[in-house]
Amino acid sequence: MWNNITGSIPPEIGYLSKLVQLSLSGNKLSGVLDPSLGNLSSLNRFQIDENNISGPIPSSFQFLSNLVHFHMNNNSLNGSIPPELGRLPMLNHFLFDNNQLSGDIPGELSNISTLLILQLDNNQLSGSIPSSFQDFSRTNLTKLSLRNCGLNGTIPDLSGLSTLVYLDLSNNQLTGPLPSNLSQTVRTIDLSINQLDGEIPAGLYELRQMELLRLQNNSLDGVVRAELLSHDSFTNEESVFIMDFRNNNFSDLIPGALLAVPNITLQLQGNPGCNASQNVSAYCNVQNDYNVSTPLPLMPVPAGCSDDTCDRTRNQELNYGLLEFGLCQCAYPINVGYRLKSPSFAIYQPYADALQQYLASRLFINQYQVNVSDFSWIEGPRLYVNLKVFPPNGSVEFNTSEVSRLYSQFATFNISANRTFGPHEILFIFLGFPYNVSIGATPASAGGLKAGAIAGIVIGVAAFTAVTAISILYIAGKRWGFFSAVGSRAGTARRHKRIKVDGVQDFTFKEMMKATNNFDSTLQVGQGGYGRVYRGTLPDGRIVAIKRAEEDSLQGGKEFLTELEILSRLHHRNLVSLIGFCDDEGEQMLIYEFMENGTLRDHLNATSKSPLGFARRIQIALGSAKGILYLHTEANPPLIHRDIKATNILLDQKLAPKVADFGLSKLAPAPELEGAAAGQVEMTLVKGTPGYIDPEYFLSHKLTDRSDVYSFGVVLLELLTGQHPISKGKNLVREAYMAYEAGMILSVVDPSMGPYPAQCLEPFVHLAFQCCMDETDSRPSMAEVVRELERIWSMLPGESSSSIDNSTASMDTKSVPPKASLPYNPYLSFDMDGGNLVSGTIPSIIPR
Incomplete structure (x- = not known):
């Protein structure tokens, strides 16, 4: 890429059957595309953008069965788009803008179930937007951009595109009404410079995440009903919502409270109401037009600090x-x-x-x-x-x-x-x-x-x-x-045989749509690396949690199958149970039992309306540890979780903990119960959540069951302090230890958990620091962690040791690690001394 290569692309490249990437962007290539390039069945990325290539797109490109990225923008390609391209099974990005393509847009493109972006701007197309584009509801289409393509006719029903974020149909000859009932995911709509008419439908006012709504230079009429506007809270000072309604036929404006919000701009210049209505005229000479190229504000530089010192x-x-x-x-x-x-x-x-x-x-x-x-x-x-x-x-x-x-x-x-x-x-x-x-x-x-x-x-x-x-x-x-994760989702859906797992129900995509009311955003209860999580209701009335995979998640088809097979064999009261799955129409979902009380992290936040007491926190720590111990020693095969964190510990109706999300789990090579060093798994790529990742695993890529122990130690510190692992540049492990070293450990204890017995607090702190030791071999095993938590539980006043398992032998509590051996985690924010965690009032200790 970005050289001065001239001539045409040699057809002999088509013989390279194992070629994965062909990136020739930004050269001076000319000539036509040879049909033999369609033989590159292993190709994942095909980029020839910003060259001078002409001629038609060969229909043989339909055989690029592993293609994910298809970038041919900014060339001189001509002729029509082959409808056979709708057979590409794994395509994510279809970028053909700025060419000389002609003819109708083939409706078959909506058959690409994996498509995220369809961008055909600035071509010489004709006809209307295919009505079949409403079938993109079966995909996860994020962006549809058909700007300046010579299109006519009306805008088809796009209400089923539940993941659409960006819609640009500007500078065409489109007629008829504006689209209504678009998904709440939409943030940018540009329908300017068309021949659209009628009033603005109520649904456009109610898109709560909108950032840009451009309707200028059309024939829209009626009243601008600002009183219908609704919008989510703006996340930062730079957040905006711009409504450009200039040069239409609007006669009046019904004001609304949101128009007074400084982040919102309404432009009505060039409408008849500017001369007839006082309400409209206030927005006919808007001076604060937002400049998309406005530089970002610079961070204030401390005194004595400047570039001149470098x-x-x-x-x-x-x-x-x-x-x-x-x-x-x-x-x-x-x-x-x-x-x-x-x-x-x-x-x-x-x-x-x-x-x-x-x-x-x-x-x-x-x-x-x-x-x-x-x-x-x-x-x-x-x-x-x-x-x-x-x-x-x-x-x-x-x-x-x-x-x-x-x-x-x-x-x-x-x-x-x-x-x-x-x-x-x-x-x-x-x-x-x-x-x-x-x-x-x-x-x-x-x-x-x-x-x-x-x-x-x-x-x-x-x-x-x-x-x-x-x-x-x-x-x-x-x-x-x-890029295996990007393409594996659709590939799995098409390649493997239909899965049958004993005791796990197989649901269809339509059943999941019905269970979540078409994946209504109001039913979304969480979002992680795998995808969004929805609260759903099955036909039999059961409430479930539905994890819907996304293409850009860390897991693809292979990981989905791995998690499904693993979860079907895991049965423990402290692990979230798998009820079913969906592997249908290019979608992959996992259906779990629903945990009414959300995540442990929810109850540790300062805003929690139901803070956890000390005894409850010990109980949650003990139950979670037992779930992890089961994974390490009793699961078949044994597993290393790899992503232990407070948001992966869920609480049921009775606040009993259950460990969730095994998407990053790796098979463990026969760990031993009594704490002997488990075998190591060599990892090419470190995975996990910043703040929880074992520093030795990060540096050496050697994963052991003690990596989970480190992450669990961070969770113990969260239970102790209520703080996040990384907060405002501070590393919780180091901050908590600094407080301990200064004799101020009580200053970091979460005051919202109320009274706690001193005889239980000290061993709990020791255990947390032991788990977070820098050296893997210095950490306890999960079996030792469970036994120590059982011992702490038995020491709680009024708590009976009979309420837990009989295994209550205490571990040999090691001393708190010296400062020099504290973990250095390259994933964490940099170290800062003292700070917020070390200061504050020491809470009183009231025996129970």
Whole structure:
């Protein structure tokens, strides 16, 4: 990509039957696409965008059975879109905008059950939007963009598109009424520059997450009913809701309270009501028109801290991500030209923090290490950001292996896709001093998108010089599995035989639709890495929790099958029970028993209306530990959970705990009950939740059952303090230990849990710190953890030891680890001394 390659794409490439990626973007290629390229049945990514390729799209491309990313935008392709492309079984992104395609849009495209983005803007199409597009209700379509395509006719019924976020049908010749009853997921609607008429339907006023509603330059009439407006709370100061209704035939406005909210802008210039109604005229000269290119506000710089303190002549810069924590640090960043090819939003500012958080999580670094210094919207619209990746706090530069790892993740597209941010591309990677890997390009020169050739040379040179022999092996291992999660969901649905599991019911997609009222957003009770969780009602009246997988989740088809097979064999009173599953119409869902009292985390938050007492917290810890112990020692086969956290411990009607979410579980190599070191599982990619991940597992990629013990230790500290594992840059494990070392452990105890006996608190604290030991072998086994919690339970005044299992032998309580052995987790935010956790009033201890 991004070189000066000329000529045509050789048809002989079609013989490369195992080719996984063909990325030729940003060159000077011409000629036509040979039908033989349709033989690339292993191809996952096919990118030839921004070239001069012409001619038709071969119908043989229907045989690209593993294709996920299909990017052919910004060429000179002509002819009609082959309807056979509707047979592509795994396609996520269909980007053919800015070509010379003609003819009707084939309705068969709605048969692509895995499709997330359909973008055909700026072509020479004709006819109407196919009525079959309402069949996208069977997919998870996020973005439908058909701008400036010469389309006519009316807008079909799109009310069934339950996951639609972005709809752009602007600059066509569409007639008839506006669409109504769109999904509450919609945030951007652009229907401007058409011939639409009639009044605005009530459903458009009631879209609670809207950010941009553009209806200008149509023939709409009637009254703008602002009193019908409803909207969710805005998440940050940059959040907006812009309604552009200019140049229509609106006669009047019924005011509404939401129009006074500063985040909301209404524009009515060019309507007859501007001269006839006082209500309308107030919005006919709006001065605060939102500029989508407005720079983001800079973080305030502490006194004595500025870029001038950095050695700019050697590429050293101030890490603005650390300013939020009052730290002034100069370091050497890696500069990346990063472009979102089809984001599901039209205004970037509200998503600035989310983008940095998303990239940090995908790169396995802290959020403060990722900084977007500037951004710009370019034709597409596509979003370009100048990305700076800084070393962690306390380090001035990355080490060689970390440079190689980060480089490989960017250069090989090994940053998994996201429903909001969509597909991306790298325009350049600049590794200046002290990395001394690439030369000849700077962020200033490469930041302009016209410097594609220079950027390509940078990537080409760096690809061969940045990576050492060891890191090449690492990259190769990563490469074999890259993007597997994205395509596996639909692939599984089509490839495996229908599953039959004893004792587990098989539901259809229609049954799940009925159980959740078409996945009504008001029935959503949670969302995790796997997907959204809904409260559903089965035909027999049972209330269940339905986990609906998403394409951009960490788990795909393989993980779905693994979790299903594992869960069907797990039976313990402290594990969430599997009731059934759905594997139908490209959908994958797991149906569990419904836990009325939500997650443990819900009851530890400061806003909880039902805080847990000390005895209840011990009971929850003990029950959870027994569930994990079952996984380690009694399950067949034994399992390592890998994602123990407070949100994966659910509470039933009686507040009894049950461990949930086994999507990241790995088979455990015969762990032993009495705490001997269990076998190790070598992992290519570390998975889990930041704040809970075992630091030794993170650094060595060696997973053991003691990795779950570490995560459970963090949960114990949450039970003790009520705090999150990571909060405002603070690491709970370190903060709690610092309080202990200072003799102020009582200052971190959660006051909302009320009185507690001192004789029980001390061993509970000791146990939590033991579980969080840095060295794996220094942690107790889950069997030891259970026995110690049983001992603490038996010490509670008024609690009978007969209420628990008879195994009550106490463990040999080790001393609290010295400060030097505290965990250093690269996943966690940087360390800060003292701070909020150490200060405050020491709560009184009232014996029970």
